[in-house]
Amino acid sequence: MPAGSATRSTGSLRPLWLTETYPPSRGGMAHSCDRIVRGLRAAGAAVDVVHFMPHPRGGDRPWAVESQAGGRYLACPVEDDPAHALNRAWAALTADGAREDVTHVVAFGGSRPLVAGPVFAAWLGVPLVTLIRGNDFDAAVFSTRRRPILDDALARSAMVCAVSQDKVEKIAALHPGVPARRIPNGIDLDGWTPSPSDRERAAAWRAAEVAPGRRVIGLFGQLKAKKGGTFLLDALLRSGRADDLHVLLAGWLEPELEAWLEERGGEIAWTHLPFLDRYELLPWFAACDWVAIPSFYDGLPNVLVEAAALGIPLIAARTGGMADVLGDGETALLFEPGDVAGCCWALERAARVDPAPLGVACRTLAEAELDARLETRRYLEALTDASAVPAAVRPLRAADAP
Numbered sequence: 001m002p003a004g005s006a007t008r009s010t011g012s013l014r015p016l017w018l019t020e021t022y023p024p025s026r027g028g029m030a031h032s033c034d035r036i037v038r039g040l041r042a043a044g045a046a047v048d049v050v051h052f053m054p055h056p057r058g059g060d061r062p063w064a065v066e067s068q069a070g071g072r073y074l075a076c077p078v079e080d081d082p083a084h085a086l087n088r089a090w091a092a093l094t095a096d097g098a099r100e101d102v103t104h105v106v107a108f109g110g111s112r113p114l115v116a117g118p119v120f121a122a123w124l125g126v127p128l129v130t131l132i133r134g135n136d137f138d139a140a141v142f143s144t145r146r147r148p149i150l151d152d153a154l155a156r157s158a159m160v161c162a163v164s165q166d167k168v169e170k171i172a173a174l175h176p177g178v179p180a181r182r183i184p185n186g187i188d189l190d191g192w193t194p195s196p197s198d199r200e201r202a203a204a205w206r207a208a209e210v211a212p213g214r215r216v217i218g219l220f221g222q223l224k225a226k227k228g229g230t231f232l233l234d235a236l237l238r239s240g241r242a243d244d245l246h247v248l249l250a251g252w253l254e255p256e257l258e259a260w261l262e263e264r265g266g267e268i269a270w271t272h273l274p275f276l277d278r279y280e281l282l283p284w285f286a287a288c289d290w291v292a293i294p295s296f297y298d299g300l301p302n303v304l305v306e307a308a309a310l311g312i313p314l315i316a317a318r319t320g321g322m323a324d325v326l327g328d329g330e331t332a333l334l335f336e337p338g339d340v341a342g343c344c345w346a347l348e349r350a351a352r353v354d355p356a357p358l359g360v361a362c363r364t365l366a367e368a369e370l371d372a373r374l375e376t377r378r379y380l381e382a383l384t385d386a387s388a389v390p391a392a393v394r395p396l397r398a399a400d401a402p
Helices: 028-042 082-095 111-124 135-141 147-155 165-174 196-209 229-239 255-267 278-286 302-309 320-325 340-352 356-369 372-387
Strands: 015-019 048-054 064-068 071-079 104-108 128-132 159-162 180-182 215-220 245-250 269-273 290-293 314-317 332-335
Touching (some): 015 028, 015 111, 028 302, 028 372, 048 111, 071 082, 082 111, 104 111, 104 372, 111 128, 111 135, 111 147, 128 147, 128 372, 135 147, 135 165, 147 165, 159 165, 165 320, 196 278, 215 278, 215 302, 229 245, 229 255, 229 340, 245 278, 255 269, 302 314, 302 320
Parallel strands (some): 015 048, 015 104, 048 071, 128 159, 159 180, 215 245, 290 314, 314 332
Antiparallel strands (some): 064 071
16 A cells, blocks of 8 residues: 555554664653554554664663564664664665555654654655654754754654643644644553452552651652753742651652752651652652642653553643643642742642542543553554555655655
8 A cells, every 4th residue: 555545454564764763772752762662553554663873871781673562673782873874774674574554654753753754754755753752853943063953854744642731732843744643652450450469569668758747749750951940949949837847759860859858858858769660660650749840841741641541640840741731630730830829739739638539630631641551552543544644744764755
């Protein structure tokens, strides 16, 4: 079936998936990439993953093409020469004939996929689909070095998918001729459930470490500057509710947040855990009354989806994907990004409002809007629609050229 056909069965889809974040890489982006790829493969699409493994993760990993259920996996260590890695990846695709059945090139965020995506799509003569997660756009759009790479990928895309509506609108304003749509992150609701032992561990930790009557607010993941961790702690002191709340920090702390804790940590109750793999976090989610995402700007953090699926309400800035899916007083306590008074008020409410009804609403939200099966269906529709983009927008196959 020609790549430009308006209809395409799932079984005829074979996207070439370019990514820097995929297992064995760790973190939320790698988990999202793996979840989407597994969902597409389970739905019948063949997905060939090209994994550009940045140094040092790729430093001791050999180049390899592996057969997996539902597609191939090409490990591409980048080390210190990205251009060499991208050229070698193309040579590997050409050598084993993997390029012959490719229907799309998908660039899953990150600098190297955004560089390689337009080139590979043009050489293959197939549509480019660019997936914007959050930081890949935010960090590049105001960078003199990275902005041209981002713009080239967006301009050459037959479809752009972003995890939040504000990203869709920003992309559409910069590139009004390129189709863009929102596809929020999803979650496997059946597979993301604390075990009885997880709940026992959570209860034991609270009994040992959290003063009676205090509620626990969790911050999870890579707590970078944009995530607003220091901002939240400042607001906690200003709120007058520091004696009613215990802060659980789980993950990597940016230096300013570390410095704040060294200087002022004695003024609040807090616990810090090192970076843990996703399923190791289940007991700690279960220990929380609220999960906080006080970002100044963001996409749709996996932490939000994970908390909602567990029935844990949010304390969140009204930005990015949080603004798309959360309702103040319904599933979350919301405030405008960077609004100290608003954040103080949210924390004051967190100390006295019963989180249970909001938690029930969060689970309902996850089931209705954030189910991984719905996410898969939306990506299948995006791939199919990208195939139907007129030739004037998408690259042409060599055979179609005049």
